[in-house]
Amino acid sequence: MGKTAFVTGGSRGIGRAIVRRLAAEGYAVGINYLQAREQAETLAAELQDLGCTALAVQADVADREAAAAAIRKVEDAFGPVTALVNNAGISQNQLFQDTPEELWHRMFAVHAGGAFHTIQAVLPHMLHEKSGGIVNISSIWGLRGAACEVAYAASKAAVIGLTRSLAAELAPSGIRVNCIAPGVIATDMAAELGESTLSMLREQTPMGRLGRPEDIAEAAAFLLREDASFITGQVLTVDGGFIL
Numbered sequence: 001m002g003k004t005a006f007v008t009g010g011s012r013g014i015g016r017a018i019v020r021r022l023a024a025e026g027y028a029v030g031i032n033y034l035q036a037r038e039q040a041e042t043l044a045a046e047l048q049d050l051g052c053t054a055l056a057v058q059a060d061v062a063d064r065e066a067a068a069a070a071i072r073k074v075e076d077a078f079g080p081v082t083a084l085v086n087n088a089g090i091s092q093n094q095l096f097q098d099t100p101e102e103l104w105h106r107m108f109a110v111h112a113g114g115a116f117h118t119i120q121a122v123l124p125h126m127l128h129e130k131s132g133g134i135v136n137i138s139s140i141w142g143l144r145g146a147a148c149e150v151a152y153a154a155s156k157a158a159v160i161g162l163t164r165s166l167a168a169e170l171a172p173s174g175i176r177v178n179c180i181a182p183g184v185i186a187t188d189m190a191a192e193l194g195e196s197t198l199s200m201l202r203e204q205t206p207m208g209r210l211g212r213p214e215d216i217a218e219a220a221a222f223l224l225r226e227d228a229s230f231i232t233g234q235v236l237t238v239d240g241g242f243i244l
């Protein structure tokens with residue numbers, strides 16, 4: 001049976017780089033997006049032109065039914081998902097005291113809830129096959145904490161807890177669950193911080209540059225490969241040395 005990957009938030013930034021990387025590795029790829037339909041479809045067309053197999057599917061991963069339906073659509077087209085990347089994410093920049101309750105819940109619904117929904121949707125087949133790879137995208141802020149991003153960091157820490165616990169539960173079934181904690185990566189999300197903050201973050205990065213989406217895509221592809229078959233429950237920090 002062929003390899004099928006499902007990447008949440010695959011329309012832009014880190015997710016798009018992961019989609020391209022996995023397509024190059026021979027996966028048929030489901031490209032999930034929330035709103036950026038044109039970008040997701042353009043990416044699918046780009047990959048098809050290269051002889052790859054890809055399909056853009058809309059879903060809010062915070063919506064259990066919608067997430068499951070998007071995965072079903074991809075599985076109907078390409079076969080069961082063998083590799084899942086939970087990348088969809090949203091950011092915040094405000095004091096804890098000013099954080100609206102809806103935003104607090106939304107952070108957890110998208111980051112931890114999204115992973116909960118997609119993993120439950122792909123697990124029956126993975127359990128049946130006793131194989132499969134899952135990579136969840138957390139953040140260095142989920143490891144270290146960050147001012148003005150308390151809800152974001154807390155929900156990204158939840159993703160790490162989910163990863164480690166689920167890895168322990170699924171290891172006997174031959175399914176690996178790992179996490180990547182990106183540092184500051186040059187995407188639309190990071191651009192929201194503004195140029196002066198970004199150049200400060202660049203200076204604080206021992207490697208002297210911001211990360212590229214491809215840096216994260218390489219790490220995700222590695223964790224999903226057979227080469228990594230004894231690696232599970234890990235948080236791979238890809239940050240140019242930022243939190244050393």
Ligand code: NAP
Nearest residue numbers: 009011012013014034035036060061088089139185187189
């Ligand atoms: P981005 O450029 O803002 O892209 C976010 C992606 O997530 C888009 O594809 C967006 O879809 C999708 N998305 C957002 N909410 C969604 C939802 N509810 N359902 C489905 N898709 C949703 O962000 P990025 O920088 O690539 O970040 C990707 C991941 O890496 C996020 O989880 C982020 O927290 C994490 N991360 C990023 C950085 C960084 O510095 N950039 C650092 C650490 C961790 P649409 O295009 O349709 O809106």
